[in-house]
Amino acid sequence: MHKQxxxxxxxxxxxxxxVDFVLVELTLYLDTHPNDxxxxxxxxxxxxxxxxxxxxVEQIYGPLQQYGNSYSGYPWNWNDGPWPWQI
Structure with missing residues (x-):
């Protein structure tokens, strides 16, 4: 069960x-057009x-990325769901 x-x-x-989708697409494009x-x-x-x-999002709802890419609140809030893949 995850929190509402x-x-x-x-x-x-x-x-x-x-925005993530746009960044992925631009990354793929720039891999083949690096001077654009x-x-x-x-x-x-x-x-x-x-x-x-x-x-x-993180200020209101908690961290989105692990391994130092997002800060944790107190108490440790990585076990608070839902995680991005559960949405």
């Missing part, structure tokens, strides 16, 4: 997942948006 999250959580996670300055600018803009969204 407020309805405001889900639009934030959907936005974060959409416009794509690099788009990638950097979306990376910044992702960082802001991640920070916003």
């Amino acid at each position: 999250l407020p309805k405001e959580f889900y639009p934030l996670m959907q936005e974060l997942q959409a 300055q416009e794509a690099i600018q788009q990638f950097n803009q979306y990376a910044q948006v992702r960082q802001q969204l991640r920070h916003q």
